Amino acid sequence: MPPPLPVRRRTEIPSVGVSPMFRRLAAERATGVLMREGGMLHLLEGQVVYAESHATPGLDVLLVARGALDEEGWREAVAEAGAHRLVGRFLVDSGRIGQGALELCHLGALYDAAYFVLGPSSAPARFRYGDGHWLGPVRPVPVAAVERETLRRRELLHRIWPDPETDQAPLVRAARRAGPAVTSRQGAVLDRIDGVRTATDISRELGRTAFHTLVDVRRLAAAGVVAARPAAPAPRAENLVPTAQPAPFADPHVTLLKRLRDALEAL
């Protein structure tokens, strides 16, 4: 009997908003921090001023990675202006970075973390009223815009490749070799795939937002160049009879059929 086709998880795209509490806080112009499983969103008078997630590199990592700012400069700014909650203002006023550069990098980091904070979660959200974030308002974003963009990003990933498996798992190079269609930015991601690193790890190393890496990884997965590392097989005792069940993706024909089916479903 042929082995059953492996079943893959489908991306769940909830049709409703991402967090009812989030909207209520915007309506009451709340200041404080919204804590969810994926991270935190900092609000100032009902607008998002900062977002952080364990899945994404922070603003400091993005700025320091390529030398837009040195680590010393960042530490000084936090020490000098952190207590006044005006670190962003201080960075610009002291000439460490341009206002435009800070706004661009900040928005990139904010939407990036918000995508993961507002991801599907079964754990309840909590809100702690407070005084706002130490970065200060660099370019506050309305709650509705953050929500809309998060939903749009989910759909964007789903359209590229409907299997979310590669978003969190350690990544491996798959059977197909990278063709000439691999872009320079994808190449940088591909170079760091070693069976251990996840998309988040690669983002940190590149100083690149995690969502950007997810997009490239899904494109590479759709091209059959990258896959999630299959779960490690259970350690086998010597006297154990080998199981008849093959590893889920071992058979190239099965892999091809699976990719074909996924592509058809994604149409």
Add this chain to the structure above:
Amino acid sequence: MPGIDECLLEAMRLPGARGASVVDWTSGLALGTVGDSPGGDHETTAAEAAELARLAAEHRAFAPEDDAGWSGEACPVEDLIIANRDSYHLLRFVPTTFDSSVFLHLWLARAEGNLALARIRLGEMAGRLVLG
């Protein structure tokens, strides 16, 4: 030192400017917008322009011949020009000192717009936007 809004307002002072935006080409997100956009929807325009910008920015075919270091560190393309019967679209890539995929998008009325001038000015604005 200009921020995103100051930069876009400056772009709108160019003759024939109908609308301007700053867009991230990987996600298709408009980080800032001013004026009008074709169809009246900046978000849709940003997503569509981002597709085009990505192809131009990330594929080897459009990099300079001698660009041996084609490694994704910096965008090898400076700008993209699209002309139709009634307007020009000018997409100017913004070089940054952190990893990003950002461009300025200027929509110009063809009758009043001066493409050569807009191209020079937009390049200067892209530089000032990040360097201050």
